[in-house]
Amino acid sequence: GAGVSQSPSNKVTEKGKDVELRCDPISGHTALYWYRQSLGQGLEFLIYFQGNSAPDKSGLPSDRFSAERTGGSVSTLTIQRTQQEDSAVYLCASTRGGSSYNEQFFGPGTRLTVL
Amino acid sequence: GENVEQHPSTLSVQEGDSAVIKCTYSDSASNYFPWYKQELGKRPQLIIDIRSNVGEKKDQRIAVTLNKTAKHFSLHITETQPEDSAVYFCAAPGTNAGKSTFGDGTTLTVKP
Numbered sequence: 577g578a579g580v581s582q583s584p585s586n587k588v589t590e591k592g593k594d595v596e597l598r599c600d601p602i603s604g605h606t607a608l609y610w611y612r613q614s615l616g617q618g619l620e621f622l623i624y625f626q627g628n629s630a631p632d633k634s635g636l637p638s639d640r641f642s643a644e645r646t647g648g649s650v651s652t653l654t655i656q657r658t659q660q661e662d663s664a665v666y667l668c669a670s671t672r673g674g675s676s677y678n679e680q681f682f683g684p685g686t687r688l689t690v691l
Numbered sequence: 692g693e694n695v696e697q698h699p700s701t702l703s704v705q706e707g708d709s710a711v712i713k714c715t716y717s718d719s720a721s722n723y724f725p726w727y728k729q730e731l732g733k734r735p736q737l738i739i740d741i742r743s744n745v746g747e748k749k750d751q752r753i754a755v756t757l758n759k760t761a762k763h764f765s766l767h768i769t770e771t772q773p774e775d776s777a778v779y780f781c782a783a784p785g786t787n788a789g790k791s792t793f794g795d796g797t798t799l800t801v802k803p
Binding site: 609611617619621632634667677679680682684685 | 722723733736737793794795
């Protein structure tokens with residue numbers, strides 16, 4: 577079946593612009609996660625959704641970052657007034673069960689470059 | 692929240708040797724411990740996991756061991772091959788079942 581998909585695969589933007597990153601989880605997966613991975617670094621947790629609710633937003637770096645999920649499916653991560661330090665790969669993952677006690681299926685990521 | 696420490700950060704072995712990566716966690720409520728492999732330019736993928744009701748799990752050349760008392764778990768790769776070269780991440784969920792905390796990753800290089 578189809579895996580987790582993300583779009584765009586690459587995004588180059590100018591400092592100060594807003595960007596939207598999209599994640600399509602595996603159908604039926606109730607939990608969805610966003611991570612940020614800077615070059616050569618680990619997986620930095622940003623936010624997760626249980627259905628359309630986000631019980632834990634503790635990882636969002638600043639109020640320039642926000643995310644939403646609609647219909648228990650597609651999620652959008654929005655970064656406003658982008659800064660150069662936002663440059664990274666943004667990964668999305670989903671799990672079959674409603675918790676992190678299950679395998680996380682990752683998307684291919686969106687590589688964001690802020691000039 | 693959960694705190695996961697992973698060691699070493701880099702590991703280089705000769706083909707055919709064994710590799711061991713260790714993670715420690717802080718929250719005794721954690722009861723699921725996965726390991727993900729991320730090849731260069733690819734997405735992380737689960738390679739093996741263990742739940743707290745077992746102490747060891749094997750799948751061909753890879754195995755994971757868990758010591759709940761000491762709060763650490765390890766990934767063991769035997770008879771390493773060049774295609775094992777990748778970054779490996781451990782994770783633990785902690786009390787907050789909705790969130791997994793990942794280790795910082797170990798870059799494994801297998802020299803032919």
